[in-house]
Amino acid sequence: MPQAKHAPSTPQRLLKTARALFADRGFYGVSIANIADEHGLTKQALLHHFPSKEVLYGQVLKDVSEALEGQLAAACLAGETPRTQLKVFFTALAEKPDDTVISIRLIMRELLDNHQRSERATTWYLKPFLTTLVKMVKTVPGWSDAHDAEVLAVVYQLLGSVSYYAVSGPTLQGIFGKSKVSKLQTVFPVRFEALIDAAFDAPPHAPSKI
Amino acid sequence: MPQAKHAPSTPQRLLKTARALFADRGFYGVSIANIADEHGLTKQALLHHFPSKEVLYGQVLKDVSEALEGQLAAACLAGETPRTQLKVFFTALAEKPDDTVISIRLIMRELLDNHQRSERATTWYLKPFLTTLVKMVKTVPGWSDAHDAEVLAVVYQLLGSVSYYAVSGPTLQGIFGKSKVSKLQTVFPVRFEALIDAAFDAPPHAPSKI
DNA sequence: CCCGGCACTTACCGCTTGGTAAGGAGATTG
């Protein structure tokens, strides 16, 4: 019998703190003992639930990818037209609730680390998320016949913009101070929404002029 | 007496491979022995030139920041108007020569890692680069009176777009295949240039509508 | 009542980590 409804099981709790710690310090920056300590457990307790550190990390990435797919699906229900659906999704990221920021940080680390493991990698955790995102863009009027590369260019422009913004809080605050950063939090979403429109207004296949 | 003209000194060579390895695997993913090994040296040889791993990493970041400042200065000379200067700078990043990709990867890692070291951090290696970038944006017609937050929003949109693109090659290739990624390389710069214009055309201070 | 499995512990392993201490080869300089 699993736990009662609102008492997450030990593996679930371990996964949650693993997600947070890996996002903060990366795969090599976190030891399984660090994660287990957070719950007053030994690392062998963690190894009892997950066979190895790599498996644990993979599970974290899988969960993140699925969570983002879920947000995408939710945005589909929230918006009328495909374009507003995508707007809902991306601007939701720009509001950066805590667990979204964690997801974004993990994705960025995954993108960075794929540079070396790209040859021997067998599972691409971001694949389902990215492919459904591509599919969604193709439902935007005028984009149904667009080449995948064109769609990816748009997706990466928007994803990159919002991710950099979501991740840069501490750095910007250290350099420019608290007040300007808090003002940025009101300015960015507005400008970002305009950017989304600009990206979709530039028609695919016909390389845009100014 | 330093080395002859085209024979970089040992510290310089160590810095170069440190830059490449830190970009690839991050601070915790690389040991000083890894770096020294690359030149057939022991880690103690490295510690002879740099007092600690942290100092070495700091020097790497400082070099990267200065290199980007240099590229920014070069773009200033290459372009006529401020806007074309910024276009030259950002699209040069989008062409992603090897050492630029290394710089971008290091910056992304620094942004990610600042999340935890933001409190105790004393030196912000990206500060000079970011502040001169902000200054440059303010020379664009119509942007001289813009609030820093507004400028930062634009800077981060563009920097994020191009960085994500520069970093995502291996992942996208793994997911979508070689051909689509190579097509992306011709598509992205075109769309990105349009995005730069769109970002600057949306006037500051007056939040843009569609 | 006992047995098996679950969740977790202590004990241990070999290896790597960043860093210190001390010394040696080789050129430069008095």
Next chain:
DNA sequence: CAATCTCCTTACCAAGCGGTAAGTGCCGGG
């Protein structure tokens, strides 16, 4: 010729790493 300085070595250290082995306490079912 001896002293010194630079660059690098071997030897060593305590601490931490991921992972294995072997229990231990507990709880539910036969």
